Amino acid sequence: MVSRKQSKRKKFNKKKVAIISLSTLILLCGIGYLFRKELSVFAFNAVLKKDVKTTLNKSYKPVGYESQSPKIELSEPFSLLLLGIDQREGEPSRSDTIIYSVIRPKDDKILLLSIPRDSYTDIIGRDVTSKINSAYAHGGAKMSIDTVENLLKNKVNYYAAVNFNGLKDIVDAIGGVKLPITEVIENKNPIHEKLRVEPNKPIYYGADALSYVRYREDSDFKRTERQRIFISSLMDKALEMKNISKIPELIDIAGSNFTTNMDSEFILNLAETVYLKDSAPEIENYMLQGNGKMRGTTWYYDIDPEDLEYAQDLITSWLSSNSNDGNLLHPKNMD
Template identity: 60%
Template sequence: MMENSAAHLTRRKPKKPKKKWKKPLIITLSVLLVLGGLGFIYQKQLVVFAFNMFASGTVKEALDDSFKTAGDKDAPVVEHTDPFSLLLLGIDQRDNEPSRSDTIIYSVVRPEDNKVLLLSIPRDSYTEIVGRDVKSKINSAYAHGEAKMAMDTVENLLENKVDFYAAINFNGLKDIVDAVGGVELPIKKNIENKSKAHEKLFVEANKPIYSGEEALGYVRYREDSDFNRTMRHRIFLSAFMNRALEVKNLTKIPDVIQIAGSNFTTNMTSDFIVKFAESLYMKDSTPTISNYMLKGEGATRSGVWFYDLSEDDLQYVRGMIASWLDPDATEIIEPESADQADTPDAA
């Protein structure tokens, strides 16, 4: 009996379970590795897909709120892949001051070439103000006729079309910069207003990241030349673009646009902006930016200081812009030389 029992017990000895989990686990790990690899390879596509799924509606609504026509001036029908011109206006409105455009940058974008031209027009440039039949400082155009008069005046000056405009009040710049975690700026020397006639302003040099308040001081500083001031504006634009296009900041774009709110207006439709931004992001690198500033010299009329533009330089710039706007151009005219600050540390 004992022998039978022992034999029975031996026969009933549980078998070791087969390792059935190995195959599913290997398959799962393989799938994860493949998806991880695809995620790395197609990171941009996945980000754009996520944006279109979860954020595009919010962004379009915010952009629709910022849409504002330029008077009776119709915006052209432009494909987001075609070269187009954009007048960037920085409105530095302060207490007891008119809303003049202290920053005027005529830009040309060539999406297919991933290139951008930024042409600074000094705010004190003496020119005809279209719609007023007077000659005055170009920044007065916006004060008297907002975007339409500014666009008409710049078109007349440069003899090239202005397709779109985008105006932002500097009051909204601070929060926008903070929303993307600050910007990198090449400040090699402390920036400080020393004149009692100007508001207090101090920006410390050699910091890795600058806050919105510091970036606002960087673009507002005016105690050196207008040449350096407009150069700082272009440097800031480039720095902010690079920061906003970082993968980690793409999810913050809806917040940035909503923060801009009433401080931002444009006649570009939300569909155009979103399509263009998507194509820009899908490039292998950020756009190559070429800079130029209209040349001239100071002059005084009836005790008022103006900036007289060089006619020779205007002719050169008009030809350069025309080449950038030509969709069939195989070679475009690059600015003759890079900007040089008045002093090595002025930037």
């Protein structure tokens, strides 16, 4: 027969076990919350990384100089040429979006320097002077890189070319993006692609986001500004993603519309570095300044020589590993 004293001891032990179990659960939940990003990365590496790497490898398209270039360490600043390719039936592929970006992983900063697509410059490899977006049409990423390097007098470490046709699916897959549209955006010129975007929506999905980027009836300044805003919004939404199981879907969508000379290991390491930060990278923007000019029957954008020199200095500052918050050159106001 169990004594009263033994019964009390058993109840006490059960209560003690329950308290310890509850305390342990709370502790584990607390650790899980505090290290939720690290745990997500661990889960990704354990379950998804191999398949994602396989898909990313299909997008790898070197331009010929990779084997001679020193390996970039993620602690060092590097440049990435972003090319938005507008592929339409019956027309050559042109880079309608050209953004020279500098990523400073250690500082968690990104510079986006927009080059207007109609900029009049030497096209390296063709011995002609024409619109900069024609370089991709005639020589792909390699000619675009050579032309941009010649214009900005700074190295392009990597490129990433994204076909606009895949943009809609990517935006839809992440659940849309926030865009600061306060009035109707509409192409009214009959020679332009028909599009219309309504203002003040809380979220914009693929078709509207693509129209927002493509709209062309205001100015180069506004167009390139929209492109930079879209990139920032897309990055913010991607970093908000709670479900890592969506990553393979996104990679699959992007895979057939994306080419780069960054290898899969570098991309994944960069993504992990960015994701583990407490906030999204700080993005600073600039656009090459100039004026439109007709040459014959064609409209071009003439870059201001003094502004071009300023942009070259800006990039040099951002690419320097010796630059810090105290001496880093920040983009001047473009108003």
